[in-house]
Amino acid sequence: MSTLTPTERRASVPGPNVRSTGSRRRGKSRMDPTRNNTAAGIAAWLLALLFAVPVLWMILTSFHSETDAATNPPSIAADLTLDAYQEFFGATSGVSPWPSLINSATASIFSTVLVLLLAIPAAYALSIRPVKKWSDVMFFFLSTKMMPVVAAVLPLYLVAKNIGALDNIWFLVLMYTSMNLPIAVWMMRSFLDEVPVEMLEAAQIDGAGLLLTLRKVVAPVAMPGIAATALICFIFSWNELLLARVLTGVVAGTAPVFLTGFVSGQGLFLAKVCAAAVVVSLPVLFAGFAAQDKLVQGLSLGAVK
C-alpha cells in the first residue's frame, strides 16, 4: 500500500489540478492529432530557426577568420578555422581567459553547494515536516528575491572594502549563495512535495529512522529535482554580472567580467567575440539542456509543473 509512485498519486487526485491534468494529457485522449498540424509545424520551425539564428550565427562566425567574419553581405560559406578560439585564449595578446573561467567555476560551484546545503534542510522543514506558518516563511524567502540587487550593492561593497574582501572570490560565493537561496528553497519545496505522504507514513509505521527515510524514501523521488535546482542555481551564478563587476577586479574577476572587455570595439575582432561568447556560454548550455525536463518547474519556482 505504500508503493504509490508520484505519478499514480497525481493521477488519483481529482479536480482542476495542474498536475493531474498534465499526466492525463500525455495519454491518448488527444483528439485528431494530425489535423492542421503541417501548417503549424512549418510555422513553428520557421520561428524556431529565426530565434536560433543569433546563436547559430555566433557559432558559425566563431569558426571564421576575422576578415571573413566582418563582411557585408555575410560570407556564410567561408573557410572554417580555429583561429578565433586561439586568439580568445591569448595566442597573440597573451591575456588568458582561464583565470576568469576558473573564478566563475569556483563561484558557481561552491555557491551552488552552499545553496543546496542550506536549502534542502529548509525545504524539508517547509514540506515534509512543515513548521507552523510555513507559507509565511515561503513568502518571506520570495520577497528577498524581489529586492533588486542594485539596492543592496553599495553596503555590500562597503563591507567588502572594510573587511578586505574586495576582489575576493569567496565573498562572491557568499553573495551568489544569498542570491540563489530563496529560489532554491522554492524549487526544492516543490520537488520535496512530490514525495508521497503515504510513503512517508509507511516508513514511519515500519519504524524507519530519519536518515533511512531520507535515503530510501525522500532521496529517490527528490533527486532529479535536487539536480535541476543545482543546475539552475549554477546557471544564475555563472551569468551574474553586476555583483561581480562591483565586487571583483583583476584577481577574482569572473567570465562575464572578462567579457565586458569586449564591450567597445577593437578593430577586427568579431570572430574573437563570438568565440568568447561560445566558450563562456557552453557550461550554461550544457547545464540548461541537462535540466530541460525540470527547467519550467524550477524557473517558475515550482508553480508550474
Next chain:
Amino acid sequence: MTNAATRVSRHGSTTAKPSRDTGDTRDTRARERAVAWVRRAPLLPALIFLIIVTQLPFVVTLFISFMNWNSLSPDTTGFAGFDNYIQVLTDPYFLQAIVTTIVMTVSVVLASLLLGLGLALLLDKKFIGRGLARTLLIAPFLVVPVAAALIWKHAILNPVYGLINGTLTWVWSLFGSDAPPQTDLLSSAPLLAIIMSLVWQWTPFMMLILLAGLQSRPMDTVEAAQMDGATPWAIFHHLTLPHLRQYLELGGLLGAIYIVQNFDAVFTLTSGGLGTANLPYAIYETFYYANEYGLASAAGVVVVIGTIIVATFALRTVFSLFKKEAAR
C-alpha cells in the same frame, strides 16, 4: 495564508502533536516547544543567512539614503534629510531612468509574452521534429546574458558588418540592387535595440511557462466543445485563454521582476548612453563612477518601492497557483 496551511494534508500525517494525557501540563508544554524547535531547526541556517546577507544591507542602504555622502569629498559627509530623494525625483537623469525602466520592462514583458504565447500554441500541436524545434527555441535563454548582448551589439546590429545589414544587402543583391537600405539601430533607436535583444532572450522563458499551461488544459472540456461544434477561435477565447490567464500573469510578473533589474544588456549594448540608462544602470553609475553614495542609495530605495508595488501583484498570482498546489 494560514488557511492554506491548515489545508495541507502533511500536517495531519505527522506525529508531532504530543498527547495531553501523559505527565503534567508544564512538562507537556515544554516538550511541545522542544518539538516545535526541532521542526524549525533545519530552517534556521537558511533564514539567518538570508537575513544577514540581504536584509541588513538594505537597512544600511536606507540609512545612507538620508546622508550626504560622496566618497571623493569626505568633508561634506552629513545628514541630508530628504535631499537625495528630492534629487532622484527631480533630476532629469533619474527621471529619464525611471521612464526608461518602465518602458523597457513593460514592452519586453508584453512582447515576449505575446511571442511566447504564439510559439506555445504552435508547439502544443504535434509535428515532425517538435522536440528539436523546442530545443532551438530554448537556446536564446541559455546564452550568458553578457555574451548575448555582445553578439547583438557586434554581430547583429553593427552598422557595417552586422547580420541585419548584411542580410539586407544580400536580399537586395538578389534583385540586382546595389543600394540596399542599411540600419544603425544602436544609434538611431538604442532603446529599441536593447528591447529587441531582451525580447529575444525572454520569449523562450514565457513560451516554456505558457506551454506547460497549455498542456495542463482539461482536454475533456475542449473535446466536448469540439463535439458541440465550437470554432477553434471560440475554444481559444472561452476555454484556453481563461485557463492560461494565471500562467500569463505568472510569466509576466516573474519576467517583470527580472527585467526591472536588468543591468547586463544596458551595460553592454549602450553603456547607458542616449537615454537608455535604466534605474539599475543609473544607480551603478552614480555609485561606481560618481561616488555619490547617498544619492545612489536613495535611488536604490526608490527601485525597491517600485518593485514592492509590482511584487504585491506578483505574490498574489504566485499564491493563487501555490494555493491550488497546497490544496491537493
